[in-house]
Amino acid sequence: MAHGPALLTAAVGGDRRALARLLTGIxxxxxxxxxLLPQIFAASRGAHLVGITGPPGAGKSTLxxxxxxxxxxxxxxxxxxAVDPSSPYTGGAIMGDRIRMMEHAADRNIFMRSxxxxxxxxxxxAATWLVAAALDAAGYDxxxxxxxxxxxxxxxxxxxxxxxxxxxxxxxGDEIQAIKAGLLEVADVVTVNKADRxxxxxxxxxxxxxxxxxxxxxxxxxxxxxTIATTGEGVAPLVDAIEADRTRARSPDQARVRARNQLxxxxxxxxxxxxxGRVEWDSxxxxxxxxxxxxxxxxxxxxxx
Amino acid sequence: MAHGPALLTAAVGGDRRALARLLTGIxxxxxxxxxLLPQIFAASRGAHLVGITGPPGAGKSTLxxxxxxxxxxxxxxxxxxAVDPSSPYTGGAIMGDRIRMMEHAADRNIFMRSxxxxxxxxxxxAATWLVAAALDAAGYDxxxxxxxxxxxxxxxxxxxxxxxxxxxxxxxGDEIQAIKAGLLEVADVVTVNKADRxxxxxxxxxxxxxxxxxxxxxxxxxxxxxTIATTGEGVAPLVDAIEADRTRARSPDQARVRARNQLxxxxxxxxxxxxxGRVEWDSxxxxxxxxxxxxxxxxxxxxxx
Numbered sequence: 001m002a003h004g005p006a007l008l009t010a011a012v013g014g015d016r017r018a019l020a021r022l023l024t025g026i027x028x029x030x031x032x033x034x035x036l037l038p039q040i041f042a043a044s045r046g047a048h049l050v051g052i053t054g055p056p057g058a059g060k061s062t063l064x065x066x067x068x069x070x071x072x073x074x075x076x077x078x079x080x081x082a083v084d085p086s087s088p089y090t091g092g093a094i095m096g097d098r099i100r101m102m103e104h105a106a107d108r109n110i111f112m113r114s115x116x117x118x119x120x121x122x123x124x125x126a127a128t129w130l131v132a133a134a135l136d137a138a139g140y141d142x143x144x145x146x147x148x149x150x151x152x153x154x155x156x157x158x159x160x161x162x163x164x165x166x167x168x169x170x171x172x173g174d175e176i177q178a179i180k181a182g183l184l185e186v187a188d189v190v191t192v193n194k195a196d197r198x199x200x201x202x203x204x205x206x207x208x209x210x211x212x213x214x215x216x217x218x219x220x221x222x223x224x225x226x227t228i229a230t231t232g233e234g235v236a237p238l239v240d241a242i243e244a245d246r247t248r249a250r251s252p253d254q255a256r257v258r259a260r261n262q263l264x265x266x267x268x269x270x271x272x273x274x275x276x277g278r279v280e281w282d283s284x285x286x287x288x289x290x291x292x293x294x295x296x297x298x299x300x301x302x303x304x305x
Numbered sequence: 306m307a308h309g310p311a312l313l314t315a316a317v318g319g320d321r322r323a324l325a326r327l328l329t330g331i332x333x334x335x336x337x338x339x340x341l342l343p344q345i346f347a348a349s350r351g352a353h354l355v356g357i358t359g360p361p362g363a364g365k366s367t368l369x370x371x372x373x374x375x376x377x378x379x380x381x382x383x384x385x386x387a388v389d390p391s392s393p394y395t396g397g398a399i400m401g402d403r404i405r406m407m408e409h410a411a412d413r414n415i416f417m418r419s420x421x422x423x424x425x426x427x428x429x430x431a432a433t434w435l436v437a438a439a440l441d442a443a444g445y446d447x448x449x450x451x452x453x454x455x456x457x458x459x460x461x462x463x464x465x466x467x468x469x470x471x472x473x474x475x476x477x478g479d480e481i482q483a484i485k486a487g488l489l490e491v492a493d494v495v496t497v498n499k500a501d502r503x504x505x506x507x508x509x510x511x512x513x514x515x516x517x518x519x520x521x522x523x524x525x526x527x528x529x530x531x532t533i534a535t536t537g538e539g540v541a542p543l544v545d546a547i548e549a550d551r552t553r554a555r556s557p558d559q560a561r562v563r564a565r566n567q568l569x570x571x572x573x574x575x576x577x578x579x580x581x582g583r584v585e586w587d588s589x590x591x592x593x594x595x596x597x598x599x600x601x602x603x604x605x606x607x608x609x610x
Contacts, residue, residue: 266601293346294346295567296342
């Protein structure tokens with residue numbers, strides 16, 4: 001099996017095993033793969049990076065499968081990154097099943113990667129973005145990034161996408177409603193999934209009212225669609241809406257916003273690693289544990305020396 | 306109204322308006338309050354810092370109210386920090402209602418603070434911890450930190466608590482189940498709330514099996530209780546379990562784990578601010594936007610110069 005630049009050449013040239021290995025190297029921060037980052041970045045072909053997010057239970061996984069089917073109908077090669085909140089209890093089993101399902105289909109024009117989100121702050125977003133760039137370089141377009149859950153990590157991932165699809169469902173409780181509202185802030189396209197359930201039209205109307213109430217936050221409010229992922233109903237119009245958003249996402253202003261987020265996440269990730277590598281790290285931790293210094297003053301001191 | 310050290314003295318001495326102002330200063334990163342951090346830290350009296358977390362809809366707010374009632378019965382002064390995923394849509398209204406409710410009660414031995422979690426990565430956890438330290442200095446013990454939602458921000462807050470209570474509910478969907486599993490990793494005490502619903506005992510049994518399956522992760526698996534927050538049933542035993550955990554939480558090893566997390570969050574927060582303040586920030590963002598450099602190489606360059 002190839003190494004270094006040869007590995008990248010093989011991955012970009014269509015060798016799926018090489019691509020899988022490259023992605024593993026990115027996730028594990030393999031130093032040999034680390035050296036390839038500038039080349040991976042340079043090899044990117046401009047794939048449409050689409051984030052799929054929404055509250056738990058909204059049917060995101062099923063919708064990603066339905067979107068993939070629709071993109072394939074349109075002759076596109078689809079990359080999928082599923083960010084999985086793995087834990088010692090679930091062990092990423094949910095995604096594992098889906099990967100097997102996808103691989104059984106043996107469609108070489110689909111490449112799916114599951115990523116564990118157990119990483120530290122900022123880490124998952126940075127790594128997800130690099131994995132997406134590698135899939136882009138390997139000729140997959142769009143690259144769909146699906147997040148499980150509705151927390152800050154998901155918002156981070158969403159901020160790195162060019163087009164973010166927020167998946168909602170009819171009728172949920174108050175607390176879920178608040179989370180929905182948080183997600184709406186990053187929405188470029190909204191779909192009310194499970195639209196065969198009662199209240200779907202009403203939910204869509206409420207969402208429209210919420211987005212209208214947000215005033216000047218949006219040049220134009222994001223479109224709100226209805227889908228039933230299990231049957232595929234409404235999925236073609238959803239792909240149309242995602243495609244239509246591509247132009248907006250490609251403006252220089254939007255590119256700068258995204259670049260700023262990418263840089264910020266990378267700065268956080270690198271700073272953390274550097275600080276933990278300092279010889280004073282352990283003694284500083286002890287000082288805090290013994291209440292001899294507060295954490296913020298300690299952090300400043302660590303960064304200053 | 307007092308400023309600087311006089312503000313701190315007033316806040317610690319029982320002046321509620323001064324305390325409120327001090328907390329606002331912490332949240333807004335007021336430089337005058339920033340100078341007080343070492344004194345706030347030094348004034349801490351060792352309050353029990355208890356995190357309350359769990360999936361949306363688990364009844365955390367009601368449980369915090371019930372816990373507060375029980376602690377008051379035991380003569381304790383209770384500080385509450387509610388981390389609210391605010392957004393331009395909800396505007397933190399959920400918490401707003403509760404604050405009014407609490408203030409109507411006019412119990413000077415309860416102090417509640419609602420905090421917006423819109424902040425950047427690491428920011429909310431760092432600020433929450435400092436607010437809790439200030440409540441501790443003002444004589445509130447325990448300080449209950451409640452998070453709304455079940456994402457990474459919540460896990461971060463939980464990691465800073467001495468004792469983390471994970472609130473579960475009977476019978477939820479698969480995806481929620483995965484989130485529950487993620488939360489269990491940080492659990493010191495677990496309660497199945499809404500225990501009057503069908504399946505509560507079965508859920509508790511499943512949780513016990515999950516935790517037993519985790520093997521060596523726990524010296525002893527966390528206790529699993531049943532509560533009905535709305536009636537107060539099971540709340541006294543829950544307070545007993547939280548109190549019993551205090552000894553474990555106070556071991557030197559545990560203090561170091563917590564100190565490490567505090568330092569890490571502070572390093573992230575300060576690094577971010579420093580990087581954004583660099584003169585090269587904007588030009589670096591442009592280089593990334595124009596695909597002339599990858600974000601990780603750019604971050605390293607920014608941190609090296």
